[in-house]
Amino acid sequence: MCEAGAAMSPNPQKRSCVTETNPTKCSFSIERILGLDSKKDLTSTVGKHNRPWMECRGVYDWRLPLISYNLPIQVDSVSNLLEKKGVSVYEKYCDGERLTFKRELSWYRGRRPRTAFSRNQIEILENVFRVNSYPGIDVREELATKLCLDEDRIQIWFQNRRAKLKRSHRETQFLMVKDSLTPNIQE
C-alpha cells in the first residue's frame, strides 16, 4: 500500500540517506539483532478487520460460488486476467490454482461489496452535506437509522464526498489559474 506510489508526497528529508540504497548495511545492528534478513511475514497479522458480510450466508452472501467451474484460461498475472476480455468477474472467483490468483481471490473475498445508494439516500446525504460536511457521530447515527444504512457507510460517504468537493475545487482553481496565465493569443 505504501510502496505503490512512493513518489507522491514531497519528503523534505535531506540527510544522507541509506534508506533505499542499502538498508541492511547500517552501522548499528538493529537489523541484525532483529533478524532483518529473514523473510517477511508482515502480512500475517495485518488487515484483520471486522467484516460481517464475509461470515453470513443466504441473503447476505454476496460471494459467488467458489468451486463451480474451472477457469479454462492460463494467465500469468491477475492483472492480465482482469483485463482479459470476456472473462467475467464470476469466473474469476473460480480458479483455485495459482498463488497470485489465490491472493487476489482472498482479496476479493475480503472487500465489502460496493454499496449502491438509492436516489433518496443520496438526496438526503447531499442535503445534509450542504449544511454540514462534518457530521458528528450523532448525526451519522441518525442518518444511518433514517436511511437504513450502516453508520460506517455514512461516514465513508462523507469522507468520499469531502474528497470530491476538494477535488472539484482544485480543478476549478486550476482552470482559473490556467486561464489567467494564458494570454489570449487569438485576439
Added chain:
Amino acid sequence: MCEAGAAMSPNPQKRSCVTETNPTKCSFSIERILGLDSKKDLTSTVGKHNRPWMECRGVYDWRLPLISYNLPIQVDSVSNLLEKKGVSVYEKYCDGERLTFKRELSWYRGRRPRTAFSRNQIEILENVFRVNSYPGIDVREELATKLCLDEDRIQIWFQNRRAKLKRSHRETQFLMVKDSLTPNIQE
C-alpha cells in the same frame, strides 16, 4: 479509519425504513445537522504545535501558492458567500470570525504532507515493532537517523501501529466470541 463507533455492529438493515417513502420528512434537529451542539473550537490550538513545514519556504514549501489555486476551501456555501462578497482567498485565511470556517482551513493550512514510507523503512519499523512496540526516545532517534526520517514520523508510526494491532486484536476477539455464540446448525 472506518471503524469509528458502530463499526462493531453488523447492521442487517432490517429496521423500518423511510428511505424511499418520505425523504423530506426527516426529524433531524437543525442544531445537530449543523453540528452546532457539539462544535468545538479547534482554532485555539492552531499554531500551538511545532509545524516547521508551515513556516519554511523554498525546498520545504510543499504548499502551492495560497492565492489562485489549491484553494483549501471545503464548505462551498461559505466559500461562495465569501467570494460573492469579494473576499480574496488570502483574506479567507486571515478571517478570524467564522469558527467552522477556520476549522476547515486549519486542516489545510497546517497539515503535514503524507509521508510515504519506503518498503525498507516499513520493514525495519515492523521488525523493531515486533520486538518492542514502545521504543524509547533513544531508539526512535536512532531509527530516525538510520531511516532518514524525522523522529516525529517514527513516533507517529509506532502510535498508529499500536492502534492497528489493538484493532486487530479487538476484531479477532469479536469474531471468536461471535463464533462461539453461534451454534453450527449445519453440523
Added chain:
DNA sequence: TTATAATGTAATTCC
C-alpha cells in the same frame, strides 16, 4: 470509461 465506494494508513486533535 468514469464516478465513486471501499481500503489502508499517515496525520491531527483532544483527553
Added chain:
DNA sequence: GGAATTACATTATT
C-alpha cells in the same frame, strides 16, 4: 500514549 477522526492515495466496482 490512546482514542477518535481526518486527509490522502489508491484500488476496485458499476
